[in-house]
Amino acid sequence: MFESLYVVLDRATVFDGARQAEFARMRGRKVLSAGVCPVDELATVASSTLRVAIVSPMNFCQRMSLDVFKRALVPFVARRQLEQDGIFADRFRLQTEVISVRDGKAEAYVVACLEDDAEMAMESLPVRERPLVRLAVPESAVAALVGRVTPEPVLVVWYRAGLLTCLGVSRSRVVWHRAQRVEHDNFMALDHWRAVVERAVAGAPVEFVAGHALRVNLGAGPWAPTNAWATNGSQSLVDRMGKIFTGVPTETVLRTPELYGLGFVPRAANLVMNGYGKQVRAWTWSRPVAALAAVFGLALGGVGLLTAASAARTEVSSLAMAAPLEARHAQVQASMPSAAAIKELQSALDLNDVLSGGMRVDQLLARLSRMAQPNVRLKRIDIARAKAENGKPANVKTAGASAKNGFVVNVDFTIAGSYTQTKQSAEQLVLRLAELGALEGTRFDHVRDQSRPGEPMATFSTSIVLKTTAFQ
Numbered sequence: 001m002f003e004s005l006y007v008v009l010d011r012a013t014v015f016d017g018a019r020q021a022e023f024a025r026m027r028g029r030k031v032l033s034a035g036v037c038p039v040d041e042l043a044t045v046a047s048s049t050l051r052v053a054i055v056s057p058m059n060f061c062q063r064m065s066l067d068v069f070k071r072a073l074v075p076f077v078a079r080r081q082l083e084q085d086g087i088f089a090d091r092f093r094l095q096t097e098v099i100s101v102r103d104g105k106a107e108a109y110v111v112a113c114l115e116d117d118a119e120m121a122m123e124s125l126p127v128r129e130r131p132l133v134r135l136a137v138p139e140s141a142v143a144a145l146v147g148r149v150t151p152e153p154v155l156v157v158w159y160r161a162g163l164l165t166c167l168g169v170s171r172s173r174v175v176w177h178r179a180q181r182v183e184h185d186n187f188m189a190l191d192h193w194r195a196v197v198e199r200a201v202a203g204a205p206v207e208f209v210a211g212h213a214l215r216v217n218l219g220a221g222p223w224a225p226t227n228a229w230a231t232n233g234s235q236s237l238v239d240r241m242g243k244i245f246t247g248v249p250t251e252t253v254l255r256t257p258e259l260y261g262l263g264f265v266p267r268a269a270n271l272v273m274n275g276y277g278k279q280v281r282a283w284t285w286s287r288p289v290a291a292l293a294a295v296f297g298l299a300l301g302g303v304g305l306l307t308a309a310s311a312a313r314t315e316v317s318s319l320a321m322a323a324p325l326e327a328r329h330a331q332v333q334a335s336m337p338s339a340a341a342i343k344e345l346q347s348a349l350d351l352n353d354v355l356s357g358g359m360r361v362d363q364l365l366a367r368l369s370r371m372a373q374p375n376v377r378l379k380r381i382d383i384a385r386a387k388a389e390n391g392k393p394a395n396v397k398t399a400g401a402s403a404k405n406g407f408v409v410n411v412d413f414t415i416a417g418s419y420t421q422t423k424q425s426a427e428q429l430v431l432r433l434a435e436l437g438a439l440e441g442t443r444f445d446h447v448r449d450q451s452r453p454g455e456p457m458a459t460f461s462t463s464i465v466l467k468t469t470a471f472q
Contacts, residue, residue, distance in 0.1 A: 002027075002048040002049065003025060003026065003027050003032065003046060003047045003048050003049075004025075004026045004027075004047055004048060004049045004050070004051060004133075004263070005023060005024075005025055005026070005042065005045055005047035005049070005050050005051070005130075006023060006024040006025075006026060006051050006052075006259055006260070006262045006263065007021050007022070007023050007042060007050065007051070007052045007053070007125065008021065008022040008023075008052075008053045008055060008138065008256070008258055008259045008262075009021050009039070009052060009053070009054050009055065009120070009121055009124065009125075010055040010161070011054065011055060011056040011057075011117055011120070012055075012161070014039060014120060014124060019038055019039045019040065019124070020036055020037070020038060020039070021036070021037065021038070021039045021042060021124075022034075022035075022036050022256065022259055023035065023036075023037065023042060023045065023259075024248075024259055024260065025045055025046070025047055026263065029244060029245050029246060029263075030245070030246045030247050031245055031246070031247035031248040032247065033045075034248065034252070034259075039124045039125070042125060042126060043126040043129070047130060048130060049130055049131050049132075049133045050125060050126075050127065050130055050131065050132045050133065050134075051132075051133060051134040051136075051262040051263065051265070052121050052125065052132060052134065052135050052136070052262070053136050053137065053138040053140075053141050053258050053259070053262055054113055054117045054118065054120075054121055054135070054136075054137060054138070055138050055160065055161075055258070056113060056114060056117050056137075057163070057179075058088070058092075058113065058114045058117070059112070059113050059117075059137040059138070059139060060082065060087055060088075060110065060111070060112040060113075060137075060177075061110070061111050061112075061137050061139040061140055061143075061174045061177055061269075062109075062110065062174050062175065062176060062177040063099070063107060063108070063109050063110070063173070063174070063175045063176070064078060064081065064107075064108055064109075064110045065105060065106070065107055066078055066081060066105070066106045066107075066108060067104060067105065067106075068101065068104070068105075068106045069101070069104045070101070071098050071101050071106070074096050074098050074101070074106050074108050075094060075096045077106075078094060078096050078108060078110050079094050082094070082110075082112060087112075088112065088114070090114060090115070090116065091114070091115035091116070092112050092113060092114050092115055093112060093113055093114075093115055093118050093271045093273070094110065094111070094112040095110075095111045095112070095268060095269060095270065095271055096108045096109065096110050096111075096268075097109040097173070097266075097268035097269075109173050109174070109268065109269075111136075111137055111140055111268075111269045111271065112137075112271075113137055113271055118135060118271060121135060132272055133270075133272070134262060134265050134270050134272065135270065135271045135272045136262065136265045136269055136270065136271060137269075137271070138160075138258035139165070139167060139174050139177060139258075140174065140261075140265050140266075140269040141257065141258045141259070141260075141261035141262045141264075141265055142156060142158055142167060142169075142218065142257045142258055142261055143156070143167060143169040143172055143173060143174045143261070144172050144261045144262075144263075144264035144265045144266065144269075145241060145244075145253075145257045145260060145261030145264060146169045146172070146216070146237075146241070146257075146261075147169060147170075147171055147172025147173070147264070148172070148241075148244060148261075148264050149237055149240040149241050149244070150214070150237060150240075151170070151171045151172075152170070152214060153168065153169070153170045153175075153207045153208050153213055153214070154168075154169045154170070154208075154213075154214045154215065154216060154234070154237070155167075155168060155169075155201060155204055155208040155209065155213060155214070155215040155216075156168075156169050156215075156216055156218060157197050157200070157201065157215065157216070157217045157218070157221070157231075158217075158218045158219045158221075158257065158258075159187075159217075159218075159219040159220065159221030159222075160219050160220065160258070161184070162181055162182060162183070162184045162187075163179055163180075163181060163182075164179065164180050164181075164182050164187070164196070164197075164200055164221075165177070165178070165179040166178045166179070166200050166201050166204065168204055168205055168207070168208040170207075172264065172266060173266075173269075175205065175207075175208075176204055176205050176208065178200065178201075178203065178204075180200060182196070187221075187222060188221075188222050189222075190222060193221070193222040193223070197217075201215075213232065214232060214233070214234040214237055215231040215232045215234055216229060216230060216231065216234050216237060216238055216241075217229050217230075217231060218254055218255075218257045219254075219255060219256075219257065220255050220256075224251070224254075224255055227251070229254050238254065241253060241254065241257075242254065244260075245260060248260075361383070364383075364409065364436075365381075367436070368381070368411070371429065371432040371433065372413070372429075373425055373428065373429075375415055375416040375417050375421070375422075375425060376413055376414070376415050376416075376425055376429065377413060377414050377415075377416075378411065378412075378413055379412045379413060379414055380410075380411065380412040381409065381410065381411050381412075382409075382410050383407055383408070383409050383410075384407065384408050384410075385406075385407055385408075386406050386407055386408045386465060406437075406465060406466050407465075407466045408440075408463050408464070408465055408466070409436075409463065409464040409466060410461070410462075410463050410464075411433075411461065411462060411463075411464065412459065412460070412461045413429065413459070413460040413461070414457055414458070414459055414460075415429075415457060415458045415459075415460055416455065416456075416457050417456065417457070417458075418456055419446045419456070419458075422444075422446055422456075422457065422458035423444070423446075423458075425458075426444050426458065426460045429460060430442065430462075433462065433464055436464050436466060437464045437465045437466045438464070438465040439462050439463065439464060439465075440462070440463045440465060441461075441462060441463045442460075442461070442462040442463075443459075443460070443461050443462070444458060444459070444460050445458060445459050446458040447459060
């Protein structure tokens with residue numbers, strides 16, 4: 001079985017010159033060795049893979065509600081929201097896991113960390129010799145450890161080095177997250193630390209504070225010396241967490257859940273950049289390929305031919321240098337979206353902005369005109385609120401329009417051409433109009449243009465339910 005190295009890097013201790021890291025060398029769930037060592041010495045610890053948690057006050061990890069109408073836009077809207085809220089002022093990495101998208105609202109789990117912190121981990125650790133399969137925030141690791149023993153909602157109180165963190169965890173995901181700084185010596189000496197904790201968890205969602213909700217205390221907090229890990233009937237939960245691993249005391253697992261939870265961090269919370277795995281494989285194969293090239297060169301040229309030996313060494317050096325560059329080039333090429341994808345994404349983001357913050361009539365007309373094909377003409381448009389005071393659609397041609405908020409746009413088109421041509425144009429029009437909102441009362445009729453006898457045409461009408469907040 002492969003061995004894996006779990007590492008916790010604390011931004012404060014890595015950047016302050018001490019450069020210390022916590023580690024555990026694992027084989028499955030068996031702990032082979034564990035402790036604290038200088039970051040530079042981790043390269044000497046035997047393992048096949050790396051799993052790393054970055055401790056930083058700038059980490060973000062919780063569920064978010066977003067104004068977005070398309071699942072594909074969730075990562076971009078989440079990133080924009082974090083920037084607008086001032087949570088991140090510098091570059092950051094982000095990972096999202098969509099829970100649901102409906103009625104212009106999305107629920108998603110969002111995990112993010114500073115790009116500088118991620119790069120610090122990549123530069124400090126031996127990631128060129130062994131693959132980094134998980135790069136996570138410690139909150140995700142704590143949630144994953146708790147989720148390993150129960151899918152039920154659990155309120156986790158976790159303390160580490162002056163930071164008291166409260167997490168609402170459900171199904172291995174962080175739903176709610178609050179953190180506050182406390183003075184370490186004073187907090188550890190408190191006899192009434194429970195009162196401090198109660199104030200800290202006061203704002204938790206009801207699912208985590210109801211009478212039957214489970215709660216556990218983790219980390220090296222004031223509860224650790226007396227083994228007061230369990231609260232509100234959660235002793236069986238604590239016992240199960242302690243039995244996950246062998247070769248390590250239960251207390252050690254409970255004191256450092258951010259370390260031992262790394263083995264269960266889901267892919268949705270992984271902050272490793274796309275394409276990194278290919279780069280690692282290229283580095284791994286470059287050495288045996290270079291060695292094989294050297295042996296092959298010697299066999300062909302003869303041991304006594306110095307020029308052949310020199311050529312082989314040159315080839316070895318070239319292969320070793322080229323492999324990472326080619327891998328990096330492939331990674332960049334694979335991550336670059338096509339021009340069409342960029343255009344489509346920008347259009348979708350523009351639409352999301354106007355639907356979320358209010359749409360102008362000229363914007364709507366411009367979008368409708370771009371949707372129309374050469375044989376399609378917009379004959380009529382009217383806009384009304386989707387719901388009147390009596391609870392029924394106001395000034396809406398189709399009684400089926402029933403949006404609880406927003407507006408209904410009624411449109412009529414004429415389409416020139418044969419039945420087959422007009423039907424195809426109408427189908428394309430439906431697909432494009434559906435990008436704006438739900439369609440109701442759609443009608444298609446193929447008729448003859450009375451003003452121009454002999455020229456076939458069709459009429460197409462529908463009502464578009466827009467979730468925009470206002471028209472200007």
